Amino acid sequence: MRFRVDHTDTASKARCGVLLTDHGNIRTPVFMPVGTLGAVKTVHPRELERDLDASIMLSNTYHLYLRPGISVIQGAGGLHRFNGWNRPLLTDSGGFQVHSLSDIRKITEEGVHFSSHLDGSRHLFTPESVMDIQRGIGADIMMAFDECTPWPCDLEYAGKSMHLTHRWLDRCIERFRTTEPLYGHEQALFPIVQGSTYPDLRKRSAEFAASKDLRGNAIGGLSVGEPEEEMYAMAELCCDILPKDRPRYLMGVGTPWNLLENIAIGVDMFDCVMPTRNGRNGMLFTRQGVLQIKNRKWADDHGPLDPDGTSWVDQAYSRAFVRHLFASNELLGQQIASLHNLGFYLALMKEAGEEIAAGTFAHWKSSLSPKLKIRL
Numbered sequence: 092m093r094f095r096v097d098h099t100d101t102a103s104k105a106r107c108g109v110l111l112t113d114h115g116n117i118r119t120p121v122f123m124p125v126g127t128l129g130a131v132k133t134v135h136p137r138e139l140e141r142d143l144d145a146s147i148m149l150s151n152t153y154h155l156y157l158r159p160g161i162s163v164i165q166g167a168g169g170l171h172r173f174n175g176w177n178r179p180l181l182t183d184s185g186g187f188q189v190h191s192l193s194d195i196r197k198i199t200e201e202g203v204h205f206s207s208h209l210d211g212s213r214h215l216f217t218p219e220s221v222m223d224i225q226r227g228i229g230a231d232i233m234m235a236f237d238e239c240t241p242w243p244c245d246l247e248y249a250g251k252s253m254h255l256t257h258r259w260l261d262r263c264i265e266r267f268r269t270t271e272p273l274y275g276h277e278q279a280l281f282p283i284v285q286g287s288t289y290p291d292l293r294k295r296s297a298e299f300a301a302s303k304d305l306r307g308n309a310i311g312g313l314s315v316g317e318p319e320e321e322m323y324a325m326a327e328l329c330c331d332i333l334p335k336d337r338p339r340y341l342m343g344v345g346t347p348w349n350l351l352e353n354i355a356i357g358v359d360m361f362d363c364v365m366p367t368r369n370g371r372n373g374m375l376f377t378r379q380g381v382l383q384i385k386n387r388k389w390a391d392d393h394g395p396l397d398p399d400g401t402s403w404v405d406q407a408y409s410r411a412f413v414r415h416l417f418a419s420n421e422l423l424g425q426q427i428a429s430l431h432n433l434g435f436y437l438a439l440m441k442e443a444g445e446e447i448a449a450g451t452f453a454h455w456k457s458s459l460s461p462k463l464k465i466r467l
Contacts, residue, residue, distance in 0.1 A: 092231070092279045092306045094338045100446075102453035104330065104357040107444035110307075110338050112231045113276035114171070114179045115146065119338060119359040120443050122350065122436045123149040123181060125367065128158065129174040132367050133426045134433065136176050142403060143434050148176055149362045152224055152234075153185035153216075157207055161227040169229030169274040181362075182230035184221050186237040186283065186311065187343065198238060200255070218262035222270065222280075229274045234309060235263040237283040242316040249287035253296050256285045264303060279306035281340060284329050287312060288321045297332035307338040310358075314343045323352055330357030347376050347439055348460045354443055355456060361440075366432035371425040373417050376435045380465030382410075384428065389414045396427070402434030 096108040110117040124131045124139060126148045131139060139145045150170060155161070167173035170180060188205075196205035202217030218236045225233040237256040240249050260282050267280045282300040286292030300308050310329045313322045326341055333339050340360035341353050350361055366376065373385040378399045382389075389410040396413055397405040404427045416424030446452040 092277055094307065094336065096336065098448040098450075100355075100452040101450055103355040103456075104327075105354045105443070105447050105452045106357065106359070107447040108338075108359070110359075112179045112279075114177065114231055117146045117179055118441075118444060120350075120354045120440050120447075121146060121360050122440045123147050123360065123362040124433055125149050125151075125362055125364045126174075126176075127151040127154050127364075129155060129170055129176075131429075131433070133371065133422070133429045134367070136174060138430060139176075139433075140178065142430070143437055145178070145433070145437060147179040147181060147231075149181045149183065150228070150230070151185075151188075152182045152221060152228065153188040155182075155228060156185070156214075156224050157209055161224055164229075165227045165273070169227075171229060171274070179231040180229070181232040182225050182228050182234065183342070184225070184234040184236045184283075185216050186234070187239050198255075200258075202236075202259075218259040219266045222263055222266040226270055226273055226278070229272070229276070229278070231276065231278060232307070233267070233278055233280050235260045235280060235282045237285055237311055239312050239315065240285065240287045242287065244287045246289055246292075249285075249289055249292055252287075253285045253292050256283065257296070257299050260300070260303065264305075281305060281307045281309045283309045283311040283342070284333070285312045286325075288317050288325055290325070290328055293325050293328050294332065297329040301333050305337075307340060307360075308333045309340040309342055311342045313341065314345050314349070314363075319349065319352075322349070323356065326353055326358060327356035347436065347463045350436070350439065351443065351456045351460050351463075354447075355453065366436050367429045370428035370432040373424075373428065374432075375428055376432055376463070377467070378459070378462060380462060380467045382467040384410060384414050384424075385417050386414075396431060397435075400431060400434060401438040402430050404430045405434070 093111045096106050099106040221236040236259050238252045240252045272278045284296045286296040338359045341358045375382040377397050392410040395406050446455040
């Protein structure tokens, strides 16, 4: 796996480039659709590849471990063979589930004891087992096991959690280096920077991650409820420390304007359930603002779903028809909205890269971002 920076913006810290993997090249900045269980909800893998041209998909270690189980995935020859996705895959480590399932887990030095949200059965995730699980899944990019702290979080807890994440990272690296990929393609390991919203902790964690000299680096523990300005400040601090010749991945972010602001401070990779989850609830992102398709005002609007949209659904269907689908609880409405939102996110990333290459990114972002937030 190699990363190449092709252009940098003169008026910001934005850059565009390409991440080369055995399953294909990933142009950055990039948004990764989230396929938690190996599939993006309501979206066929062929639509992701052929209609939207998504270059990478994210799946979830915790959920795939519980269902269908790693033995099933290994029996198929890895997740690529199991779900028919032939492009790069990234798996998160389960660290966010450690955060979100706080009422059914216990964190120790060894790892995390947790109860399955499916049947209550007891399980243990350790840095070593999480590496083994991700080997079994066969992701091109594997994430280190970490603890994602909540927000707000007091300084003492944030510090202890960060040091635990660092010790777990060392164990992840040892297991990663003493095991081999199972399916004939290279896998890379990314560490995760933690430290909540405390600059000193973030600085120390970014320096620790950078010192490991891995193929890329991730910034975790943000977009968990903190104000946007704090997220930007912490992400920028990390980007200023993490190596310039490695991709920087901001986990779980976010709105279209969040993505643009973070690209401007040096982030290359993003993922978030927002485009599909919000789409399934009738929220569409457009260049004119956020459109609530369930609103009565669209009932007689027979114009295209999004006149500026890049997905085929934007011209094929009217706002009136898609509103009718939602009002009638027809699943096709959720499919159309999800395709639209993913198409919007992916096109936004492509356009951002083009603006960076042209040297016009900062002006383009400042003129576009306010429009994205308008409520339609």
